[in-house]
Amino acid sequence: MVVQLEPLRQAEIDAIFHALADATRRDIVARVIEREQSVSGLAASYAMSFAAVQKHIAVLERASLVVKSQRGRERIVRAEPAAIARARAVLEHYETLWRHRAAAIDAILAEEPEQQGEEHARHRRHHRS
Amino acid sequence: MVVQLEPLRQAEIDAIFHALADATRRDIVARVIEREQSVSGLAASYAMSFAAVQKHIAVLERASLVVKSQRGRERIVRAEPAAIARARAVLEHYETLWRHRAAAIDAILAEEPEQQGEEHARHRRHHRS
DNA sequence: CAGTTGTACAACCATTTGGTTGTAGGTTAG
DNA sequence: CTAACCTACAACCAAATGGTTGTACAACTG
Structure with a gap:
């Protein structure tokens, strides 16, 4: 019963790619990968308001x-490499599709070099005479 | 002279991740990887207007x-795996950062097991008594 | 030729995004 | 206790997104 699994996954992937589609957010990810940091520590690094950085962190969250944990009065942001790995897996899936497609084309061209009249011979032999 | 190289690259990466942050667009990418297709051929696959699919293709472009080429009155959409590879490279960069950071932490813990009083011993030994 | 098909593009609309400022609450410092 | 600090969150705004319909045009078809 793998019912309704895809929509959730798709929304997750939407969220991951959307979060990565902003240079400030990618920079935050890079910073917290190198060293976990408080929200205000991160906010001090950017030429925008504290609340704006807070919103970016919320998108990443x-x-x-990233995940946040409380330490005293600070909220510490740390990276969650699993989500990055999931995004990479999606991209690698596309690259695998591409290689399979290329391999399939090669196989067809190698196997039947004489009767290639349908699929892969759209040479538009009627160039608007 | 590597002047002002980053902003352009950042905008490119923004565009790639933003384009991938939508399930319909990811599906279009998967379809044209498997087989290049016309705009109307793609549009027929989705429960939205032709113009909406056209816009999605424009975002991918x-x-x-993807790239479009003209064939007769049709516009053929085909995949451009280089952009996918660029996005994957960004993600792998983050994963490399993560591994380096993990390695550095391990090194510190292994090298100086006695004087660990500052960086990595925040055990909050004062649990709100 | 006229009609159909494939595409582009503009105009419009609702919703989301990315930023701001302001207010309020929890936590530490003096 | 009071003050300073860190954070959350609401309200607001301009711009971008994602969808629609309608119009126009180029390219095939008959």
């Missing part, structure tokens, strides 16, 4: 790219 | 994830 929704995508599970 | 701006990100260089």
Whole structure:
């Protein structure tokens, strides 16, 4: 019963790629990978308001790219490499599709070099005479 | 002279991740990887207007994830795996950062097991008594 | 030729995004 | 206790997104 699994996964992937589609957020990810940091520590690094950085962190959090934990009065942000790995897996899936497609084309061209009249011979032999 | 190289690259990466942050667009990418297709052929696959699919393809095109070429009155959309590889490279960069950071922490813990009083011993030994 | 098909593009609309400021609450410092 | 600090969150705004419909045009078809 793998019912309704895809929509959730798709929304997760949407969130991850959307979170990564912003240079400030990618920079936050890089910073907290190198060293976990407080929200205000991160906010001090950017030329925008504290609340704006807070929102960026919230986007990353929704995508599970970072998690926050409390330490005293600070909220410490740390990276969650699993989400990055999931995004990479999606891209690698596409690259695998591409290689399979290339391999299939090669196989067809190698196997039947004489009767290639349908699929792969759209040479538009009627160039608007 | 590597002047002002980053902003452009960042905008490119923004475009790639933004384009991938939508399930319909990811599906279009998968379809054209398997077989290049016309715009109307793609549009027929989705429960939305032709113009909406056209816009999605335009987003993918701006990100260089697909390219269009004319064949007769049709516009053929085909995949551009280089952009996918660039996105994967970004993610792998983060994963490399993560591994380096983990390695550095291990090194510190292994080298100086006695004087660990500052960096990595925040055990909050004062649990709100 | 006229009609159909494939595409582009503009205009419009609702919703989301990315930023701001302001207010309020919890936590530490003096 | 009071003050300073860190954070959350609401309200607001301009711009971008994601969808629609309608119009226009180029290219095949008959």
